Amino acid sequence: MSGTSEGPAPTADLMQLAVTESDEMLSSGTTPDTLTPPVDFRSAFSAAPLAMAVVDREGLVVSANEALGALLGAQAEVLTGKLAADLVDLASDARTWHAYREVLRGRQARLRCTRRIKHPDGQAVWVQVTVGPLPDRAEAVLLSVFDISARRELQARLRHLQMHDPVTRLPNRTLFFERLSSALEADAYAEGGTGRIGLCYLDLDGFKAVNDTLGHRVGDRLLAAVAERLNRCADEAGYARASAPLVARLGGDEFALLVEDSTGTEQLADLAESVLRALQAPFDLSGQRLSVSASIGVVERRAAGTTATGLMQAADTTLYWAKADGKDRWTLFDPERNAHRMTRQALASTLRPAIERGEFTLEYQPLVGMEDGRLRGVEALVRWNHPQFGVLTPNRFIGLAEEDGSIVPLGRWVLATACRQARRWQVEHPDEPPLFVSVNVAVRQVWDSDLVADVAETLAETGLAPHLLQLELTESAVMGSAGRPLQALQALSEMGVGIAIDDFGTGYSNLAYLSRLPVSVLKLDGSFVRGFQYDSTDSTADKAVAPNPADEVIVEAMIQLAHRLGLTVTAECVETSAQATRLRHIGCDTGQGWLYSRPVPPDRISELLGPPEVQAAVGNP
Ligand code: C2E
Ligand code: MG
Ligand code: MG
Secondary structure (H helix, E strand, C coil): CCHHHCCCCHHHHHHHHHHHHHHHHHHHHCCCCCCCCCHHHHHHHHHCCCEEEEEECCCEEEEECHHHHHHHCCCHHHHCCCEHHHHCCCCCCHHHHHHHHHHHCCCCCCEEEEEEEECCCCCEEEEEEEEEEECCEEEEEEEEEEECHHHHHHHHHHHHHHHECCCCCCECHHHHHHHHHHHHHHHHHCCCCCCEEEEEEEEECCHHHHHHHHCHHHHHHHHHHHHHHHHHHHHHHHCCCCCCCEEEEEECCEEEEEEECCCCHHHHHHHHHHHHHHHHCCEEECCEEECCCEEEEEEEEECCCCCHHHHHHHHHHHHHHHHHCCCCEEEECCHHHHHHHHHHHHHHHHHHHHHHHCCEEEEEEEEEECCCCCEEEEEEEEEEEECCCEEECHHHHHHHHHHHCCHHHHHHHHHHHHHHHHHHHHHHCCCCCCCEEEEECCHHHHHHCCHHHHHHHHHHHHCCCHHHEEEEEEHHHHCCCCHHHHHHHHHHHHHCCEEEEEEECCCCCCHHHHHCCCCCEEEECHHHHHCCCEECCCCCCCCCCEECHHHHHHHHHHHHHHHHCCCEEEECCCCCHHHHHHHHHCCCCEECCCCCCCCECHHHHHHHCCCHHHHHHHHCC
């Protein structure tokens, strides 16, 4: 085997060159009857910077040079007679040991391996050891040892950079998946372990709004501070156990805590609980007090038969449940609930005929002026009276309808029904200021149907004035709007129809961008209002309670910015009068939520439109 053909890396080649040179050096100058090099080459051998030793066929050092002595922290002469394998740790691993013996016996030409040896001063040194023949010297071999610590350290540092996230210094996605895969492989066979694996998959609630309103630097600092708290949770969880959970940042505001050899769901639930607790205290980021909550999907199962993809999918679904169930919580993976997802198929196949069979109805939820508490408009919310599954909320089927396109006819039905109803209230209550109706529009309706024509036609048919119709689109629907969607929004806005951004703060748009679109209203996602926590240490109801200022900083900044950009703001999910008071204080224009009313059938809204005293009675359930 030729030495120079082996090493791919330049450093290895260099080293190989050194080996070849010393080979030549030794072979050209030695006489066959002695094992030590002749005097002129002996001094070269002795002074050479590459650590070397001539080793006899028994594996004993015949002669070592100074460089080897220095590397091993001993005088070169002292090494003579020692077992070379002990000096550079060739016996600790069976394969290397076998190969080394084969080289000594002359049955294999060369051995090269990397070892970690301990210098007497305590430092570990990484070396590359080569054992090869000495030409013309059948009775000995040449051992050369090359210090590769610097290269290893550089490699390690590069790997660290590649595998860690610069913002939080946590392991990144790549390292996480590497660890997850090897944990799954190892755990399936490991003897001492539990053979189980657990994962907390975490996503911060409303993080985007922090970035949008306070800037990326504050956002980054918040992520780093969150990472620190997660690490602390992991350390505490790892206390008195073989290892702490691995905390990784998977991207954006997503984190994972991986528990190898988990003991059951309870352990993971405890971990998730401790994470939620750890995030409860507000963050103090150089003067800015911020609070965040998180939603966590928890999965715990046997490692055997589990794949990284399968585990991540389950975690992703579970995280989605945690979000859908109201955020700021952990949710455990539930195979039954997952199976329920399969009935999505069953739902999907009956969607279209259901529209024709008239299985859908609309409920309306009041939108109330924050200043005077008066009813201004209503949001139309669709329900499906499914013959088999009962009344289904839109979260169960709107996604499906978007996927298979049936949202287009369904959306058309919703639009027409809502406009007709709004016109009817106006006609039946001529003395009341007319209510506007707010209709949710899915992205696909903007792309796949002629929304502008549908709206124009509906308004003409029902006789509803354009300014009494508001369309709610999500951020993702208008984000990056160009071409068709933007033209549609512009045409609708020119027609006089209002455009609202629904669930604002959960997506990725920024306010400055939105203000350039024909948008007039922001509907602040419910998670913000829910974030208003009240210090209830003083429980006497009528004593003033101190609001937690953290979330309000964000909401207030957002409202001020929105106002400056000419937008009005509606808060969703207003459930308590304390929340309403705070919202009014920080300038929110309109509110929607259980405090005022749940979504109700149209005749309940008619009742609200009755004489003022009736309105007050029904308006505050
Ligand atoms: P959304 O547009 O954000 O509607 C508000 C949702 O929040 C409604 O849920 C409403 O019942 C709920 N909500 C209202 N006040 C409160 C409160 O104080 N606390 C809490 N926890 N929740 C409150 P719903 O009716 O289940 O609708 C869910 C989503 O389905 C809607 O969210 C909307 O995105 C979508 N949706 C509803 N109807 C339609 C429709 O006709 N077309 C389309 N494309 N989507 C629709
Ligand atoms: Mg809506
Ligand atoms: Mg909403």
